[in-house]
Amino acid sequence: MADSETAPKFAPFIGMAGIASAMIFGCMGAAYGTAKSGIGIAGVGTFRPDLIMKCLIPVVMSGIIAVYALVISVLIAQDLTPPSPNGGGSNYSLFSGFMHLACGLSVGLTGLAAGYCIGVVGDKGVRSYMLQSRVFVGMVLILIFGEVLGLYGLIVALILNTKSKG
Amino acid sequence: MATRRIISQEKTLLEKDDSIGSSPAANEKSNIAPAVPASVIFKLLAFTLAMIVVPIGSYFATVDTLFKGNSTYAGALAAIMANAVLIGYIVVAMAEDQSDQLEGGSGKPKTDNKKDR
Numbered sequence: 001m002a003d004s005e006t007a008p009k010f011a012p013f014i015g016m017a018g019i020a021s022a023m024i025f026g027c028m029g030a031a032y033g034t035a036k037s038g039i040g041i042a043g044v045g046t047f048r049p050d051l052i053m054k055c056l057i058p059v060v061m062s063g064i065i066a067v068y069a070l071v072i073s074v075l076i077a078q079d080l081t082p083p084s085p086n087g088g089g090s091n092y093s094l095f096s097g098f099m100h101l102a103c104g105l106s107v108g109l110t111g112l113a114a115g116y117c118i119g120v121v122g123d124k125g126v127r128s129y130m131l132q133s134r135v136f137v138g139m140v141l142i143l144i145f146g147e148v149l150g151l152y153g154l155i156v157a158l159i160l161n162t163k164s165k166g
Numbered sequence: 167m168a169t170r171r172i173i174s175q176e177k178t179l180l181e182k183d184d185s186i187g188s189s190p191a192a193n194e195k196s197n198i199a200p201a202v203p204a205s206v207i208f209k210l211l212a213f214t215l216a217m218i219v220v221p222i223g224s225y226f227a228t229v230d231t232l233f234k235g236n237s238t239y240a241g242a243l244a245a246i247m248a249n250a251v252l253i254g255y256i257v258v259a260m261a262e263d264q265s266d267q268l269e270g271g272s273g274k275p276k277t278d279n280k281k282d283r
Contacts, residue, residue, distance in 0.1 A: 054259040067248040071241045
């Protein structure tokens with residue numbers, strides 16, 4: 001029942017909020033990207049069904065956003081352990097809790113931004129690619145730059161997560 | 167009287183159908199080949215499976231064996247593997263487009279489909 005100043009009882013709550021925010025916001029971005037670029041595919045597929053294979057690229061990229069959130073959630077969840085039942089309080093410090101919240105928010109909200117970018121670019125870019133095939137290289141480059149936004153959040157979250165072991 | 171008239175009209179209509187052939191494709195075989203070839207379906211299924219299995223599978227496969235419990239490197243490897251699947255998908259999609267262009271001269275079915283629509 002040791003409720004120390006650096007490891008209070010509510011510290012795991014903050015860390016679990018990090019896990020939840022990573023998955024929730026990341027999947028919100030991935031779902032928006034998948035749905036919006038899916039609308040574009042539905043518009044293109046009726047006119048040029050042979051282009052569907054290449055038009056699925058934004059959908060795959062949206063899936064990667066969700067994978068980033070999943071990786072960070074698994075990483076944080078491995079650091080969380082329940083307090084031992086025989087009296088001893090959890091040694092999960094408040095510092096770790098806030099840091100895990102920062103991990104989750106950074107990967108979740110950058111995933112939301114990246115998914116939004118991929119959705120809009122995927123919808124409009126695919127429709128333009130139907131009319132002008134040279135748009136493809138530019139579309140894929142813009143999609144990759146949007147995807148990299150989520151990757152930056154993942155890198156920051158990974159670096160933050162290493163600090164909890166120290 | 168009325169019944170006889172109706173019967174006679176029906177007969178003439180049926181005979182017209184048979185003689186003129188309002189459905190000229192009745193004797194021909196319709197094109198029942200699937201719109202999406204099986205190879206494309208298998209490619210898409212393979213990439214879907216890879217997208218689900220490869221990143222998280224590589225994480226759990228290497229976190230204890232290759233990286234000795236350092237989960238940060240394993241997480242980074244999972245992200246890299248997800249991007250590897252994406253790059254593989256882009257390469258396959260580009261190759262598919264080029265193969266379509268090479269078959270452009272002989273690829274009659276696709277052009278026929280476009281004309282029909």
